[in-house]
Amino acid sequence: MNIPPSLERLVQELARLPGIGQKTAQRLAFSILRHDEARAQALSDAVLQVKEKIRFCERCSGFAEEALCQICQDPRRDERVICVVEQPSDIYVIERSGAFRGRYHVLMGVISPLDGVGPEQLKIRELARRLENEPAQELIIATNPSLQGEATALHLSRVLEGKAEKITRLARGMPVGANLEFTDDVTLSQAFSGRQDFVSS
Amino acid sequence: MNIPPSLERLVQELARLPGIGQKTAQRLAFSILRHDEARAQALSDAVLQVKEKIRFCERCSGFAEEALCQICQDPRRDERVICVVEQPSDIYVIERSGAFRGRYHVLMGVISPLDGVGPEQLKIRELARRLENEPAQELIIATNPSLQGEATALHLSRVLEGKAEKITRLARGMPVGANLEFTDDVTLSQAFSGRQDFVSS
DSSP: OOOOHHHHHHHHHHHTSTTOOHHHHHHHHHHHHHSOHHHHHHHHHHHHHHHHHOEEOTTTOOEESSSSOHHHHOTTSEEEEEEEESSHHHHHHHHHHTOOOEEEEEOSSOOBGGGTBOGGGTTHHHHHHHHHHSOEEEEEEOOOSSHHHHHHHHHHHHHTTTTEEEEEEOOOSOOTTOOGGGSOHHHHHHHHHTOOOOOOO | OOOOHHHHHHHHHHHTSTTOOHHHHHHHHHHHHHSOHHHHHHHHHHHHHHHHHOEEOTTTOOEESSSSOHHHHOTTSEEEEEEEESSHHHHHHHHHHTOOOEEEEEOSSOOBGGGTBOGGGTTHHHHHHHHHHSOEEEEEEOOOSSHHHHHHHHHHHHHTTTTEEEEEEOOOSOOTTOOGGGSOHHHHHHHHHTOOOOOOO
16 A cells, blocks of 8 residues: 555554554544644643553552542542442443442452463452451442353452452343343343342332 | 543543544543553654654645655556545545556545635646646546535536546446445436446456
C-alpha cells in the first residue's frame, strides 16, 4: 500500500488496540489527521499521562492517581460492604450501573491453572488481611460467570468463610431483554434454581 | 463516575473519534493502561507525527510526506489515467482493492450547496490545469454514489469535457454478495440500465 510511513505507523499502532481492525484503524487515523493540532496533542498527551499517573490503589487495587483511589477515599461509600472483582476495569462497569454504593477489592485476575495463575498470584491474602482490619458485613463476589470466575468465587467463599458476616455472589439468571428461546441451557437451569418470589410492590 | 481524571481524559479523547462510543473508549483506555510504557509512547508519538509530517500532495492532493505523494512519485503508475476521488482517504480504499494502477486527483469534497460548498471550493481548477499539462487518456470519476457525489460527477463531466480523451465513471449496480430481495430500487434500476454482455472467457 502506498500510505505515507507516518500514517501507516499510526494505523498499525491503532490496529493493535483490542477490537480495532485494519479498516477501523485507517478510519481513526484519517480522522486524527483531520483534527486540528491541539486535539491531536490532547489525545497524544492523554495516552502518555494515563501511563504516567495511574497506579493501583493501595487498599483495593483499583485505578488511582494517589495512594488511595477515589472510591476508597470517599467517606460516603459504605465500607461495610466489599465487592470483589477480577479486574480494575470491572469497577467502572459496576459504577456505571449505579447498583452498588460500597467499596471494592480487585483480585487482579482469576484462578486459571492453564495460565499458571493460582490463588497465591491473586490479591486474596490482601483481601483476608483487609477483612481483619475492616470487618465487613457483606462480601459480594462479582467474578465473571465463566469457568475460571466460578472456580475463583468458590475458592474465595471457602478461604474467606467467617471473615465476613455474609458472603454473597451476583445473581445468575436470564438477562433483561433476553428470550427463552435463545437462552443457553446452563443459564436457564441457573434461572430455575435461583428463581425468586414475586415481591408485591 | 469515580474514574481517575487522567483515565477519564483519555476516555473522553478516544470517545471523540468517529464510531467510538463511551464503552469502546473505556475498553481502549483500559487496554492502553495495560500496555508497557514503550507501546503507549509509540501510540502517543504516532498521533503527533502524523499531524507533523503529513501534508497534501502538490499534484493530486493525496496524503504525502514530501512535495509529491508516493503514488505521484512512482514511475510505474500509469499517468495517462487519472481517478478523481472526493477525499484523500478514498485513495487508500481503491489502493487496497488493487483495481487501479493509474494516478489520482482528490477534489477535497463534493458540491453541496447546503453546506456552502460550490465547485470553486473544490480542486476542479487544479484538475483542469493538470489535464492541460499532462494530457490524460482517461479520467475516471469515482465520487461516491450519493446525491452530492452524483451532482459533482455530472458537473465534472461537463466542465472537463474535451480535456481528456475519455471521461468515465465507476459502474453502479448490485454489489457482489448482494441479494435481489434486499437491493433498493435505485440500485436495481441502475443495474438494469447498466447491464453488461456476458463475456465468454
